[in-house]
Amino acid sequence: MTALVKALSEWALPALLFFIPLYGLARGVRIYECFVAGAEEGLRVGITILPYLVGMFVVVGALRASGAMDGLAGLLAPVAGALDIPVEVVPLMLIRPLSGGGALGVTADLLSRFGPDSFIGRLASAMQGSTDTTLYVLTLYFGSVGIRRTRHALLAGLVGDLAGFVGALYICTRWAP
Amino acid sequence: MFSWLWGFLLIGAVCYSAISGTGERLATEVLRSAKVAVDTLLGFVGVMCLWLGLMKIAEESGMVQLLGRLLRPALRLLFPSVPNHHPASGALVLSISANLLGMGSAATPLGLQAMRRLAELNPQPDYPSDPMCTLVAINAAGLSLVPTAVVALRASMGSAYPTAVVGPTIFAGTCATAAALMTDWLLRPLTRPRRSTR
Numbered sequence: 001m002t003a004l005v006k007a008l009s010e011w012a013l014p015a016l017l018f019f020i021p022l023y024g025l026a027r028g029v030r031i032y033e034c035f036v037a038g039a040e041e042g043l044r045v046g047i048t049i050l051p052y053l054v055g056m057f058v059v060v061g062a063l064r065a066s067g068a069m070d071g072l073a074g075l076l077a078p079v080a081g082a083l084d085i086p087v088e089v090v091p092l093m094l095i096r097p098l099s100g101g102g103a104l105g106v107t108a109d110l111l112s113r114f115g116p117d118s119f120i121g122r123l124a125s126a127m128q129g130s131t132d133t134t135l136y137v138l139t140l141y142f143g144s145v146g147i148r149r150t151r152h153a154l155l156a157g158l159v160g161d162l163a164g165f166v167g168a169l170y171i172c173t174r175w176a177p
Numbered sequence: 178m179f180s181w182l183w184g185f186l187l188i189g190a191v192c193y194s195a196i197s198g199t200g201e202r203l204a205t206e207v208l209r210s211a212k213v214a215v216d217t218l219l220g221f222v223g224v225m226c227l228w229l230g231l232m233k234i235a236e237e238s239g240m241v242q243l244l245g246r247l248l249r250p251a252l253r254l255l256f257p258s259v260p261n262h263h264p265a266s267g268a269l270v271l272s273i274s275a276n277l278l279g280m281g282s283a284a285t286p287l288g289l290q291a292m293r294r295l296a297e298l299n300p301q302p303d304y305p306s307d308p309m310c311t312l313v314a315i316n317a318a319g320l321s322l323v324p325t326a327v328v329a330l331r332a333s334m335g336s337a338y339p340t341a342v343v344g345p346t347i348f349a350g351t352c353a354t355a356a357a358l359m360t361d362w363l364l365r366p367l368t369r370p371r372r373s374t375r
Binding site for chain 2: 150151
């Protein structure tokens, strides 16, 4: 099963690079002209999302550098303890929805300090992998179509993150390889 | 909503650094972050162009529409308001499957493409439609059958079982996706704009 999934993810891209042009040619599409026209749109999307990206990266950078993130983690430590959440993973839970790179950094730090196969290591890995970076997805997706309102999407994303963490904690405390 | 959150986080960070005396670090980090944002985008635009180019071929040849039609039942359940034959349904399928396959940053342009297709169906251009919110909820929860980044990280840290977390990750990811979809489904009717006010 794992091998199948691995093969799928490895060959998904090459397969698309093979089948899409082949099917296009077979249907008589001028594929190169199409490709260039599509690629040009890519550049335009890039220009649209840049301001949103800068806005988000700056605020996350400010939070981390000011120490506010660590401060908040310290404040939440007693609450985490009462809920049987290991204190070590609290910073990861805070940063996971905000910054993909930052979260990967925290996970790497936890894995090197506790060992990847320890309980903390497995829990941090599962938390890191269980969800995508909510703020990033939200900013990028809505930004790319020029929408500034987000309705309930932020809340849905954050509830998802929380459920992912709870799920990771549940499965890691009950199941060890 | 987003303005308040953004402002609160930014002002909060500055206040905190004033108290804890990390002002200089904050200033450097903020400037560095702005640069990192551009670097991230530059690393991303090339892949984006590649994908959108390929997608254009797939759309012109009718491949995207075909894919959308094949997975119609699942789509109808998740995105009831998207018409079957609109290219948006194909784009949605591609975006969600790319995320499931753990294609990481290669999956993002497909999500953006799907958003643009959904925007064509959106009667209120500056207000997100129901299917847009659902797509964002699904991809923000980001269930991945192959958590490539974590497995690679564990392997590089000398783990004896780098892939041992695949099962737990899928379990936790399923919880996340279910909760995000449930929240979206419950709140969807409450956040719809009233015609008279907007």
